[in-house]
Amino acid sequence: MVRILRGLAHKYFSDEEAVILFLLLVTGTVFVILFGAMLAPAIASLIIAFILQGLVAKLHKMGVPELVAIISVFVVFLGVLVGFIFGLLPLIWTQVSNLAGEAPRIIRELQSYLELLPEEYPHLISMEAVDTIYRQVSAEVAHMTQVLVSFSLSSIPDLVALLIYMVLVPILVFFFMKDRRVLIASIGRMLPPQRPMMIRIWQEVNLQCANYVRGKAVEILIVGVVTYAAFKLLGMPYAALLSLLVGLSVVIPYIGAAVVTIPVAVIALFAFGWSSHFIWVMVVYGIIQALDGNVLVPILFSEVNNLHPVAIIVAVLFFGGIWGLWGVFFAIPLATMLKAVFAAWPVKESEPSPAVSE
Known part of the structure; x- marks a missing residue:
C-alpha cells in the first residue's frame, strides 16, 4: 500500500x-461548503x-x-x-x-x-x-x-x-x-511567482466558463421570451410562470426539459382537455425544445468543449447534493473547470524498471 x-x-x-493547486482546490471547496x-x-x-x-x-x-x-x-x-x-x-x-x-x-x-x-x-x-x-x-x-x-x-x-x-x-x-x-x-x-500550470488552467477555465455562462444567460432569455410569446398566442394560462420554468430548465440539459414538460402538459390538459388545442400547445412546445437543442445551443456554445451526457448528469447530482439549487445551476461550469484541471495537471511518467539480467 x-x-x-x-x-x-x-x-x-x-x-x-x-x-x-490541490491544496487551494480543497481549501476553496471546504470554504464554500x-x-x-x-x-x-x-x-x-x-x-x-x-x-x-x-x-x-x-x-x-x-x-x-x-x-x-x-x-x-x-x-x-x-x-x-x-x-x-x-x-x-x-x-x-x-x-x-x-x-x-x-x-x-x-x-x-x-x-x-x-x-x-x-x-x-x-x-x-x-x-x-x-x-x-x-x-x-x-x-x-x-x-x-x-x-x-x-x-x-x-x-x-x-x-x-x-x-x-x-x-x-x-x-x-x-x-x-x-x-x-x-x-x-x-x-x-x-x-x-512561477505558475505556468495555473495560468494555463485559468485561461482554459476563463474561456470555457465565460462562453458557457454568458451563452446560457442568452439561451435562458431567448427560450423564455419565445415560450411566453407562443403560450400567449395559444391562450395558455399561467404563460409567464411556465415560460420562466421553461427558460430556467435549459440550465440542466436533458433533465430540465423532461421535468418541465410535466407541468406544461398538465396545465394544458386542464385548460383545454383532450382537444386539438392541447395538441397544438404540445407541438409548439416540442418545436421550441427542438430548435433550442439543435439550432440555438450549437450557435451559442460552438467554442465550448462538450461534456459527455453521463458527466453532465453525474455533475448535476453531485454538486446539487452538495450545494442544492446553486450546485445544480453551476454544475456544468464546475464540471468544465474540473475537466480543465485534469487536462492541464502535470503527470510524471514512472521510470521504467531496470531489465533483469539472466
Missing part, C-alpha cells in the same frame, strides 16, 4: 505547483459581473473607454433588474397564487382522469394504484398550497434580507467590474 501511495504521489504530485450560504450575495455578484464583463470587453474593443463601457453595461443591468422586480416578479407571483387557488379543482379533474385509466387499461393499471397516485399528488399539492398560504407577516425578516441583497448585489457587481484587475492582481500576489 505504501509503495502504491508513493507511486501515485510521484506521478501526480511531484510538481510543487500541483501540490499548491461551510460559508457558501453566508456569502451567497457575493458569489452571485461575482457571477453576474463575470457575465457582464463580456459586454464590457466588446464595447471596449469598439473604442468605448473602459469606464464608460462599465457604467453603460451596469446601467443596462440595473434596468433589467428593476424591470424583473417590478414587472415580471409580481406577475409570476400572481400566477403562482392563482394556481394555488385552483389546486382543488385541478385535483378533482385529475381524479376523474385517473379513474378512467383502469377501465381503459385494466391490464396495465389497477384502481389501487390509481388511489395511491391520487393520494400522493393530493398530499404534494396540499403541501405546496400550505407553503403559499403561510407566506404572511412571519416572512418579514426574509423580505428584509431580500431587500438588503437587492441593494448589496448591484453595489458588489459594480465594484467587481470596476476593480477587476486590482482584485485579480491581489489574488495573484498570494500565489507562486
Whole structure:
C-alpha cells in the first residue's frame, strides 16, 4: 500500500505547483461548503459581473473607454433588474397564487382522469394504484398550497434580507467590474511567482466558463421570451410562470426539459382537455425544445468543449447534493473547470524498471 501511495504521489504530485493547486482546490471547496450560504450575495455578484464583463470587453474593443463601457453595461443591468422586480416578479407571483387557488379543482379533474385509466387499461393499471397516485399528488399539492398560504407577516425578516441583497448585489457587481484587475492582481500576489500550470488552467477555465455562462444567460432569455410569446398566442394560462420554468430548465440539459414538460402538459390538459388545442400547445412546445437543442445551443456554445451526457448528469447530482439549487445551476461550469484541471495537471511518467539480467 505504501509503495502504491508513493507511486501515485510521484506521478501526480511531484510538481510543487500541483501540490499548491490541490491544496487551494480543497481549501476553496471546504470554504464554500461551510460559508457558501453566508456569502451567497457575493458569489452571485461575482457571477453576474463575470457575465457582464463580456459586454464590457466588446464595447471596449469598439473604442468605448473602459469606464464608460462599465457604467453603460451596469446601467443596462440595473434596468433589467428593476424591470424583473417590478414587472415580471409580481406577475409570476400572481400566477403562482392563482394556481394555488385552483389546486382543488385541478385535483378533482385529475381524479376523474385517473379513474378512467383502469377501465381503459385494466391490464396495465389497477384502481389501487390509481388511489395511491391520487393520494400522493393530493398530499404534494396540499403541501405546496400550505407553503403559499403561510407566506404572511412571519416572512418579514426574509423580505428584509431580500431587500438588503437587492441593494448589496448591484453595489458588489459594480465594484467587481470596476476593480477587476486590482482584485485579480491581489489574488495573484498570494500565489507562486512561477505558475505556468495555473495560468494555463485559468485561461482554459476563463474561456470555457465565460462562453458557457454568458451563452446560457442568452439561451435562458431567448427560450423564455419565445415560450411566453407562443403560450400567449395559444391562450395558455399561467404563460409567464411556465415560460420562466421553461427558460430556467435549459440550465440542466436533458433533465430540465423532461421535468418541465410535466407541468406544461398538465396545465394544458386542464385548460383545454383532450382537444386539438392541447395538441397544438404540445407541438409548439416540442418545436421550441427542438430548435433550442439543435439550432440555438450549437450557435451559442460552438467554442465550448462538450461534456459527455453521463458527466453532465453525474455533475448535476453531485454538486446539487452538495450545494442544492446553486450546485445544480453551476454544475456544468464546475464540471468544465474540473475537466480543465485534469487536462492541464502535470503527470510524471514512472521510470521504467531496470531489465533483469539472466
